[in-house]
Amino acid sequence: MNWAVADVVGIREETPTARTLMLRVPDWKGALAGQHIDIRLTAPDGYQAARSYSLSSAAGDPVVAVSVELMPDGEVSPYLVRGVSVGDQLEVIGPLGGWFVWRPEQTEPIRMIGGGSGVAPLVSILRTHIASGNTASVKLLYSVRSPEFVYFRDELAELTDAARAEVTLQYTRHAPQGWTGALGRIDAARITAWAADDASDTSTYICGPTRFVELASDALVATGVDPMTIRTERFGGA
Numbered sequence: 001m002n003w004a005v006a007d008v009v010g011i012r013e014e015t016p017t018a019r020t021l022m023l024r025v026p027d028w029k030g031a032l033a034g035q036h037i038d039i040r041l042t043a044p045d046g047y048q049a050a051r052s053y054s055l056s057s058a059a060g061d062p063v064v065a066v067s068v069e070l071m072p073d074g075e076v077s078p079y080l081v082r083g084v085s086v087g088d089q090l091e092v093i094g095p096l097g098g099w100f101v102w103r104p105e106q107t108e109p110i111r112m113i114g115g116g117s118g119v120a121p122l123v124s125i126l127r128t129h130i131a132s133g134n135t136a137s138v139k140l141l142y143s144v145r146s147p148e149f150v151y152f153r154d155e156l157a158e159l160t161d162a163a164r165a166e167v168t169l170q171y172t173r174h175a176p177q178g179w180t181g182a183l184g185r186i187d188a189a190r191i192t193a194w195a196a197d198d199a200s201d202t203s204t205y206i207c208g209p210t211r212f213v214e215l216a217s218d219a220l221v222a223t224g225v226d227p228m229t230i231r232t233e234r235f236g237g238a
């Protein structure tokens with residue numbers, strides 16, 4: 001696999017601090033839901049920095065989408081969120097990753113827990129699941145600071161309304177007016193209660209900041225969930 005030069009063909013402002021970049025990658029042959037690409041930036045002096053970004057697009061989508069959260073002191077994300085324009089080119093390699101993936105031939109129920117930008121590959125799984133006509137049940141617990149920071153807000157609301165997926169938002173700082181759901185950081189008790197009635201063969205996907213992923217994973221294992229049925233992706237940070 002080699003680095004390729006992708007064209008930025010679209011940009012969507014996802015939240016005040018995140019963007020979805022749509023990329024056309026030469027010779028792209030599709031991906032598995034949950035996989036990522038690496039994006040490499042090169043400074044005028046030749047210094048290079050590469051970072052991984054999960055695909056938020058469906059597996060078979062010919063246009064590759066990544067959804068990037070701004071890390072204000074970061075090397076790569078500030079450029080991707082604030083500097084890139086449609087028509088620019090980016091060096092990419094992928095698709096990468098073989099464990100944190102969902103395949104349409106999987107028939108067991110799906111349980112997903114995402115924190116912040118960690119929802120990106122979970123949305124790829126949701127989109128791929130729907131596009132494939134797979135009828136297994138799918139549920140998502142999405143931890144997010146406040147309403148304006150919800151990625152894919154309208155799409156997630158539509159999926160819930162159409163009963164295509166059970167999407168539960170958990171606001172950690174501010175909830176919308178009239179909110180009757182949970183508020184505050186996700187803890188073990190919350191995860192245990194949310195997963196209590198799930199079938200024992202359910203597959204779990206957890207993605208987000210490292211500590212968030214570990215907390216969610218440990219909470220499920222403590223309730224007796226088989227660790228081999230839990231796939232995790234750590235985005236870094238605390």
Ligand SMILES: Cc1cc2nc3c(=O)[nH]c(=O)nc-3n(C[C@H](O)[C@H](O)[C@H](O)COP(=O)(O)OP(=O)(O)OC[C@H]3O[C@@H](n4cnc5c(N)ncnc54)[C@H](O)[C@@H]3O)c2cc1C
Pocket residue numbers: 036051052053054055066067068069070071073074075076077078117120121208209233234235236237238
């Ligand atoms: C497999 C994989 C998939 C990923 N997919 C995505 C994605 O879809 N969207 C996305 O926005 N990011 C994703 N990431 C994280 C991404 O690769 C970068 O780490 C992130 O964009 C920060 O890069 P940076 O160069 O801006 O910051 P850096 O220069 O690497 O770091 C700057 C500071 O931010 C901290 N930091 C780095 N990452 C995080 C984080 N996730 N949370 C909190 N603090 C952090 C660092 O510890 C450091 O203090 C993924 C990571 C992995 C390993």
